[in-house]
Amino acid sequence: MRRLDSKDGVALILVLWAIVILSFLLLSLTEEIQLESYLTRNLLEQTQLQHIAQAGIARGIAALEGDQTIVDGRTEIWLAPIIGEIEDQGIFEVTIEDIGSKFNMNYIGFPILDQLVPTYVEEFKEWRLKEFPFFIQQDIEQFPNSEDFESTAQYMSFYGKFNITIDDLEVLKALMVQQDIAEWTAESVVQELGQIEEPITSLDELLLHIPSMDTTTFNAIRDELTVTGNLNINLVDEGVLVALAESLKIDQDLIAVILEAREREVILDFKELEDELGAEDYHRLAAYFDVKSSYFRITCTARSNNTSLEKTIVVEVERNPERVSRDRVLEWNTKILSWVES
Numbered sequence: 001m002r003r004l005d006s007k008d009g010v011a012l013i014l015v016l017w018a019i020v021i022l023s024f025l026l027l028s029l030t031e032e033i034q035l036e037s038y039l040t041r042n043l044l045e046q047t048q049l050q051h052i053a054q055a056g057i058a059r060g061i062a063a064l065e066g067d068q069t070i071v072d073g074r075t076e077i078w079l080a081p082i083i084g085e086i087e088d089q090g091i092f093e094v095t096i097e098d099i100g101s102k103f104n105m106n107y108i109g110f111p112i113l114d115q116l117v118p119t120y121v122e123e124f125k126e127w128r129l130k131e132f133p134f135f136i137q138q139d140i141e142q143f144p145n146s147e148d149f150e151s152t153a154q155y156m157s158f159y160g161k162f163n164i165t166i167d168d169l170e171v172l173k174a175l176m177v178q179q180d181i182a183e184w185t186a187e188s189v190v191q192e193l194g195q196i197e198e199p200i201t202s203l204d205e206l207l208l209h210i211p212s213m214d215t216t217t218f219n220a221i222r223d224e225l226t227v228t229g230n231l232n233i234n235l236v237d238e239g240v241l242v243a244l245a246e247s248l249k250i251d252q253d254l255i256a257v258i259l260e261a262r263e264r265e266v267i268l269d270f271k272e273l274e275d276e277l278g279a280e281d282y283h284r285l286a287a288y289f290d291v292k293s294s295y296f297r298i299t300c301t302a303r304s305n306n307t308s309l310e311k312t313i314v315v316e317v318e319r320n321p322e323r324v325s326r327d328r329v330l331e332w333n334t335k336i337l338s339w340v341e342s
Helices: 006-065 112-116 121-131 169-178 183-194 203-209 215-224 238-248 253-264 270-277 279-286
Strands: 082-086 090-098 295-304 310-325 328-341
Touching: 006 082, 006 090, 006 295, 006 310, 006 328, 112 121, 112 238, 121 169, 169 183, 169 215, 183 203, 203 215, 238 253, 238 279, 253 270, 270 279
Parallel strands: none
Antiparallel strands: 082 090, 090 295, 295 310, 310 328
């Protein structure tokens, strides 16, 4: 047997080191491939969840647009959760809620505002004129004394038009100026509107009762105005009803009357309650109510079949009838107002 010389030993050591280095390189490459594979699978899962959640949102919008009735009641099909599945990928669950049947913090005036902002109402009104419009809760929380909202935040909304019969006329003046209407014109319109004693039942009446409002001014601001309340009497939360009754100093027993009436059947017209509420309280409440909903929040949660991953999309939409025939809605105009993913 030949004896190994020193050169053979060095060669052996080099070979062993080469094997060690190659092993480390192979292990590192394997881990990198595994990580790359994991990231690819995760990206694929996230993409699938995105598509599933978007499909759920589309189903929610379709449910709203499939409703052919103008009046929205407690038996609407879209109020029930929608559950669906994308084969071999995952499932989604969709819920829809009316978010317009609350007090619009951009415009609401006395005495409701005093109930919502009990301590700093005058400070808030002054601050609001400089900062509105608000779009989300975080906007209004910039108010220096926002702790005043803690007990009433669930009654607040930020969607809807200016109701000329109940909202703060000082905000109307600021709104007109935002629409490039001269400040002196806005001031005159607000003063004249405040002097009208009889309730205005149609926007077209403004041209008859407000001398300072010419056709050009009217057309510039018309799309921002309404004479109809935004609280859907069939769906409005009981807490909102209680807050409204307290603000208007109306007997809380009348809230029970409203709740019992809508449990019996869908209220097709708020006027149906005039006899039960009494003429005086009915007329005080009528300006706040409607029987249809226009603003909705659609929430979709998607879950993967293969992993524990979840995806949630929250969309807020506005829905108004586009074509109506014999009290049936043939086509809706639906607009997405906000889209948030998590």
